[in-house]
Amino acid sequence: MTEPILKLTDLDFAYSDKRVFTGLNYTLNQGDFLSIVGENGVGKTTLMKLILQELKPTGGELAFLPTRQAVKVGYVPQFRNIDPEYPLCIEDFVGLNFAKVGLPWLTKKERQRVTEILAETKLTPMRKRPLGQASGGEKQKAYLAQALLDKPNLLILDESTASLDPVAKTELLDLVKQLNEDLALTVIFVTHDIPLARRYANKYLFLTPGNYEADDITALTDEKVGRMRNV
Numbered sequence: 001m002t003e004p005i006l007k008l009t010d011l012d013f014a015y016s017d018k019r020v021f022t023g024l025n026y027t028l029n030q031g032d033f034l035s036i037v038g039e040n041g042v043g044k045t046t047l048m049k050l051i052l053q054e055l056k057p058t059g060g061e062l063a064f065l066p067t068r069q070a071v072k073v074g075y076v077p078q079f080r081n082i083d084p085e086y087p088l089c090i091e092d093f094v095g096l097n098f099a100k101v102g103l104p105w106l107t108k109k110e111r112q113r114v115t116e117i118l119a120e121t122k123l124t125p126m127r128k129r130p131l132g133q134a135s136g137g138e139k140q141k142a143y144l145a146q147a148l149l150d151k152p153n154l155l156i157l158d159e160s161t162a163s164l165d166p167v168a169k170t171e172l173l174d175l176v177k178q179l180n181e182d183l184a185l186t187v188i189f190v191t192h193d194i195p196l197a198r199r200y201a202n203k204y205l206f207l208t209p210g211n212y213e214a215d216d217i218t219a220l221t222d223e224k225v226g227r228m229r230n231v
């Protein structure tokens with residue numbers, strides 16, 4: 001049975017006098033792979049910031065279910081180029097999520113978890129490579145591994161594949177899809193790439209200026225995409 005993990009009820013958000021969306025209703029179920037699509041500036045990143053609780057709704061409600069404590073969110077950002085001189089290797093970068101103030105070293109259990117997640121994300125062979133010298137796909141996998149380290153049950157991919165080549169895109173999303181299928185990890189995938197959304201997601205949320213539409217991914221036809229882009 002599918003249980004809800006996130007519920008948006010009449011959600012409104014505005015940056016002072018700039019209204020981004022109004023009356024947004026959506027229920028995300030555990031194990032869903034939701035693609036959020038829509039033109040530039042329509043509010044996709046703003047919605048992610050609301051889910052990450054970096055912003056507060058200006059109206060309505062955003063609720064984690066069954067409780068706030070039960071939902072752990074992992075976040076994979078947009079691709080950012082990293083200074084080639086960046087001092088950490090992939091393994092140390094992935095372990096950063098466990099770093100504590102005043103206790104920079106990891107416990108045995110934490111080191112084991114880093115080893116496990118490096119294997120799951122297929123980064124073990126290049127774990128000692130300086131992150132700044134890794135390929136774009138490896139860098140994004142390192143961000144994915146870091147986001148997965150603390151075993152989230154809701155993973156947000158915020159245009160994380162946008163600058164990757166097709167092979168690296170597929171590799172990253174295949175990994176995420178596998179976790180989605182094996183562990184019922186719930187995924188929110190923000191993208192401009194409709195074919196990629198169709199290939200991996202089972203649901204979509206299409207934001208348009210002042211409106212939105214949500215359905216099963218099979219309903220996201222070319223004709224609909226064309227129509228939604230012209231509203």
Ligand SMILES: Nc1ncnc2c1ncn2[C@@H]1O[C@H](COP(=O)(O)OP(=O)(O)OP(=O)(O)O)[C@@H](O)[C@H]1O
Nearest residue numbers: 015016018020038039040041042043044045046047
């Ligand atoms: N801090 C801010 N203050 C005021 N307006 C903002 C702020 N951040 C974003 N906006 C505006 O809010 C709207 C939604 O922005 P947002 O970044 O959420 O869109 P997006 O759909 O993620 O765009 P893109 O696809 O280009 O990443 C845009 O018109 C943007 O200019």
